Amino acid sequence: MKCKVCGKEAIIVYCKSHEEAYENLVKGYEEWKRALNLSWKKYLNEVIKNEYSGSWVKEVAEQLLKGEE
C-alpha cells in the first residue's frame, strides 16, 4: 500500500514520516480542544495556517481535509 500523501511505501495509511505526523496531529487535537474548544475540521485548518507546524503535519492535515470534503 502507498502513503496517501507522498506515494512512498505505507505502514498502514501513511509512510513512516507522515504516520508520525498523523499521530502528533491526533495527540495535538486534545490540547487544542482544551485550549480553544474547536472542531476537528477547524483545528486542521488552524494547523495548516500556523507557521510553526511541520511540513509533514501540514501535508497530512491537507489530505485529511480533502478526505472530509
Next chain:
Amino acid sequence: MAWMEKYTLIITEKPEAAQRIAQALDYRGKPEKDAERKVPYFRAHRDKELIIVPALGHLYTVVHEQGTRNYYPVFNFKWVPRYLAERNAKNIRTWIEVISRLAQNAEEFIHACDYDLEGSLIGYCVLKYACQGKEKNAKRMKFSTLTKEELEKAYEGLLPQLDFEQIEAGTTRHEVDWLYGVNLSRALTLAAKRWSGKYATLSTGRVQGPTLKFLVEREEGIQSFVPIPYWEVRTEVELQGSVYEVEYEKKRIESKAEAEAIVEACQGKTGEITEVELKEFRQAPPVPFDLGSLQAEAYSFFGYTPRQTLNIAERLYLQALISYPRTSSQKLPPVINYRSILSSLSRERNYKELAQGLLERAELKPNEGKKEDPAHPAVYPTGNLSENPLSDPEKRIWDLVVRRFMAVFGEPAVKQSIRVNIEVNGHLFYLRGRRVLEDGWTRFYEPYIRSEEVLLPPLQKGEKAQLRKVVREDKFTNPPARYNPSSLLKKMEDEGIGTKATRADIIETLYSRGYIADRRIVVTSLGFDVTEVLNEYCPNVVSVELTRDLEEKMEKIQNDREKRENVLLEAVDILKPALEGLKEREETIGEVLSDAIKRAKMQERIIGRCLQCGTGNLMILFSRKTGKRFIGCTNYFKGLCKNSFPLPQRGTLKPVQKNCNACEWPLIEVRTKGGRPWRFCFNPNCPSREAREKRS
C-alpha cells in the same frame, strides 16, 4: 646540492612551521632558505648543521591493496604515497622525492610535526617511507607553541624516540575510517549506479553516518511538529514615576478563557508590592579554551563556522601568536609562565591596563576546567605580538583568546537579582531586576559578555503600583531548534563521536555532499534517503553507541590499553554483516537512492516561485527543440505559463540562494573552466543591468 656534509634532518608538518623552527634554531636567527623543484627547505646552523624540511600535511594514505573501484567489501589495504591514490595530488610525488634525497645524507632524524595523532602519523610515514625506515631511531621534538623559547627548549630536550602509541592510534583511526568510508560509500554509489546506469558519488563514513542521523532525527521532530497554543498575560506598572514591564506568575496559561479572565480581573486595577526578594550570586570566571569551546564562542560572536575558526586558529599558531589549537584541554599549567605572557601582552595598548592589573597580584591561579589532554594545554596566547598585520578574522580570534586567557585569572563576578511580587486583585505579577555588584573577571572579557542590567529603584513592601494596559498574548509552542554548525559540533562532542581534529571537517563534508543545507541546518531529501537506507539495512553503522564504543577503543590504543589488530577486527565484524545486508537488497536500495539523486538534481535547478502564475516554480529548463537552456516556469511545457528568461549557454549554472541587491530577484552563479565564477541577476529590468550597460 653543493652542501654535502652530514646533517640532521628535521621533518615538520607544514612549510610555515619549518620556517619558524629554522628561525628559532639557527644561532643567528637567519636560516638559509633553499628550494628544490619548488619544495622549500631551510638550513640552520646550531651545534650541528640542520636541514628543516616540511611535509605538506599527509603525504601518505590508505588504499585498497589491489583491484578496481567497482566492488565491495574490501578489507585488504596498504599505505601508499597520496599521488598514487588521489588525482589532484601530483605535487606530492616531487615533495616525497626531495625529502628522500635530503634523507640520504642525513645522519640524524628529528620528527617535529604537531604533537597529536595526525601530526605524529604524518612525520612517522615520512620517516618510514620517504626516509627508508628511519622511524626506528628518529627523535621527537615536542612543543605546544612555535615560539623561539619553546622550540629551543624542545630541541634541547628531544624525546629519545617517536610517540609510537600515538602513531598506532592515528594509523588505526585512518584505517578504520577507510574501511567504513570505502565500503559503505561504494555500496551506496554502486547500488544507485546499477539501478539507474548513472554515476553519482554517495558517501558516508564512520562518524558521518551517525552525525547525519542526529540531524535527520531533529528534522523529523521539526517536520512532524504540531504547535500547541498557550497564552501569556503581560502588563506594565508605574512605580516612583518610572514604567516597568511585569510578567504574570504563570508563564504559560493553557486556555484562552483563563487568560481572558485574568485580563478582565486586572485591567485598570492598582496592585500592591507584597514581597521584595534579593538574591546575590557569584559567577565564576570562564575556563580556558579547548578547541570546541573556542569554536562555539567564535560562532556565537563572529558567526564563524567551526572549520573557519580552526583554520584561523591554525594560522595564528603558525605565526606563534597562540598555542596549538587542536587540544581538548581546559588546563593551563604554570610551566607556560603566566607572568611572562601577561608581561608581553601588556606591551599591547588594548591589554596594557588589564594585564598590568593581573601582574600586580601576588598569586595567579587560573580557573581551570575538567577536560584534559595529555599532549597539549588549553589554547592560550604566547605573548608574542604580530610581526605582520593580521586579517580581521585573525585579529578577532586572537583578541578572543587573549581576553579569555586574562579572564580565567579574574575574580568571580558578583551579581544581584531582584524579584518584586505585585498582587493585583488576587493575581500575582513579577517585576524582575538585575545588577552587577562587582564586575570581577567580566572586565577582562567585556566585549564578549552578554548581560543586560535592569536597574530598579529601592522598593518597599506595601508600596502601591498602578497597572497600565493589561494584555493577553497569543503564543504557540515552538518546534525543536535547528542545529547550526556550532551546536552540531557540540552535540558530536557530547556524544563522544569524532575527534577535536575531525569534527569540523565532517560537518563540511555533509554540506558538500548535499545532505544538508543552510546555516540553520536543514536535511535535504538526499540526506533523508541515505540515512533511511543505512538505518533500515545496517543500523549498526549509524549507531551512536557503537561509534562511541569504537572511538573509546581507539583512544585506549593511545594509552597502550588496546591493540590496533583488535580494533580493526571489530570494525570488520561490524561492517561484514552490514555490507551483506546492503548487497542483498541492492536493487531496492538502488531504486530509493536513484530517485533521491534525481530529486536532488531537480532541486538544484529550482530558482524560486514563479510570480507570473503563482503555482509553478522557476527552474533551469532545456528547450525541446534546440536543447538550449533557459529559466522557465515548471508549468512551461504544460502550456500553462510562458514565463521564461534567457541564460548563458557556456559553463555550469547554479542558483545561489541569494538575491540581487538591486532588485531582490534570485542570483545565478556561472562557472566556466579556468575562469572565476561570477553571479548575475536574470531580471531583464534589473537596475544593475542598466547601470552595467551604461558603463560598458
